[in-house]
Amino acid sequence: MAVCVSKAQTTLSRYDIRYSTEHHVLTKDGYVNVVDIDLEWPDVVEFGKAEKLQKALCDSLFRNFNRDMLASKQHYLDSLGCEVTKLDTIPDDDSFNYYTLSLKEMGLRQGRFISFLATFECNPGKKKGGSNVVADYCITYDVNNDVVLNERDLLDVEYVLGTVDNRFGNYIYALLSRGSVSNIIGPIPVTENNMSFKIYKEDGSNNIIYVDNDYVGHLRRPYKKLLKADHKVKTVVLNTLSDASGLMNDADKVDTTLLYRKVDEQPVFELNGETLPQYMAANLDMPKEVKVEKPLKRAMVSFVVERDGSLSNFHIIQPSSPMVDRSIIELLKSMPRWKPGKIKNQIVRSVCIVPVTVQI
Numbered sequence: 001m002a003v004c005v006s007k008a009q010t011t012l013s014r015y016d017i018r019y020s021t022e023h024h025v026l027t028k029d030g031y032v033n034v035v036d037i038d039l040e041w042p043d044v045v046e047f048g049k050a051e052k053l054q055k056a057l058c059d060s061l062f063r064n065f066n067r068d069m070l071a072s073k074q075h076y077l078d079s080l081g082c083e084v085t086k087l088d089t090i091p092d093d094d095s096f097n098y099y100t101l102s103l104k105e106m107g108l109r110q111g112r113f114i115s116f117l118a119t120f121e122c123n124p125g126k127k128k129g130g131s132n133v134v135a136d137y138c139i140t141y142d143v144n145n146d147v148v149l150n151e152r153d154l155l156d157v158e159y160v161l162g163t164v165d166n167r168f169g170n171y172i173y174a175l176l177s178r179g180s181v182s183n184i185i186g187p188i189p190v191t192e193n194n195m196s197f198k199i200y201k202e203d204g205s206n207n208i209i210y211v212d213n214d215y216v217g218h219l220r221r222p223y224k225k226l227l228k229a230d231h232k233v234k235t236v237v238l239n240t241l242s243d244a245s246g247l248m249n250d251a252d253k254v255d256t257t258l259l260y261r262k263v264d265e266q267p268v269f270e271l272n273g274e275t276l277p278q279y280m281a282a283n284l285d286m287p288k289e290v291k292v293e294k295p296l297k298r299a300m301v302s303f304v305v306e307r308d309g310s311l312s313n314f315h316i317i318q319p320s321s322p323m324v325d326r327s328i329i330e331l332l333k334s335m336p337r338w339k340p341g342k343i344k345n346q347i348v349r350s351v352c353i354v355p356v357t358v359q360i
Helices: 050-060 069-079 157-161 167-177 220-229 275-282 288-293 323-334
Strands: 015-028 031-045 096-109 113-121 134-141 147-149 181-189 196-202 206-212 298-305 311-319 349-357
Touching: 015 323, 031 050, 031 069, 031 113, 031 311, 050 096, 050 113, 050 134, 096 196, 096 323, 113 181, 134 181, 134 220, 147 220, 157 167, 157 181, 181 220, 196 220, 196 349, 206 288, 220 298, 275 323, 288 323, 298 323, 311 323
Parallel strands: 031 096
Antiparallel strands: 015 031, 015 311, 096 113, 113 134, 134 147, 181 196, 196 206, 298 311, 298 349
């Protein structure tokens, strides 16, 4: 693996996947609602905002048709009560309700499609009553046709399982015969050659399996159309994408609360003589399944180096593959502190862009 660091710069991204995690504690009507949100959010897809995709994702995760993620998320949190940082008294354990919302990128073929698995989970306390709820949503965005597809648009799993002498059906029945599978979610396109399924087991655990497209017959027309589509790159009008990040390029007076793209001294990572490329090469851990995604050789990640040297605001602005990108982000989140950037000898918050070349 090779890693190199570029100077912070303003770029027009073909893709921009924002990685964010949040933890909220809210109170309402005597309940304490604990909400964990883990998102791999598509801010930009093929140089555009992909509004239909964002609307579908907001609907799946936040039960809100508002296409703006921040507004939809806040609307959902408001429905669960008022945010608290400290509880005056410790409520009974039965008053706690737990919510988990996650969005994982599952597949990507630039110019063709991007796919996601959205999961909503609710574990109510005894006071609220009811059983645990887990809802999965497989969402695929057909880039060329600006269409959002769900799993039934791609493949009727029940029909395939009911078809005689079907290889995929035989494979699933082999699992069912051992009493290990309780539910099958999918398909979710991964590449033009394969797809994934989320398999729930009787013991409550789950895992992702990968299946070749040729292995599964009866793909529906939208799926076949998506796979056969020509690789297209949209014509981009530069002024159609506004930079709403609020970043400052230059300033006569250094304001250490602002976020800078250009600095006099670049942020630097060094640990006991070990450089960033050496650290990442030694510590980047890839899942063994990564080969099914056929990753591109290079990814590019953008993040903020805070004044205390910690890292935040992670974005993949040039994807390699979902597993590779996720591994890069996880490593950066766990890194020791950097030496922050400076302007006029004052420490400031600054943007850093790191190209990462990975050989699988």
